[in-house]
Amino acid sequence: MSGFEHYDRELSELDNEIRHYAAVCGIDLTKRHEVDACLRQHHDGWAADKARESLHGLLILRLKLEAEMIELGFSPPPLVPPAPLASP
Secondary structure, three states: OOOOOOHHHHHHHHHHHHHHHHHHHOOOOOOHHHHHHHHHOOOOOHHHHHHHHHHHHHHHHHHHHHHHHHHOOOOOOOOOOOOOOOOO
16 A cells, blocks of 8 residues: 555645646646657756656656555546537
């Protein structure tokens, strides 16, 4: 057990941090190609690269937390809720 006793609260706080760093990096989390490109592109400036590295670490942490939750029988909510279906 990773020490996360309150999964809903922990996921919410983690997701807020992920959204913050995604905004700092200027990417839209609903666009996987933007996330992938950001994580691959190392920046020359320390501040920009620190935000990218922080986002990368937070995404890994979320995956580990999701795996732990699934192992314990929980269903983690998605980081990015699905888009609503368009009306015909």
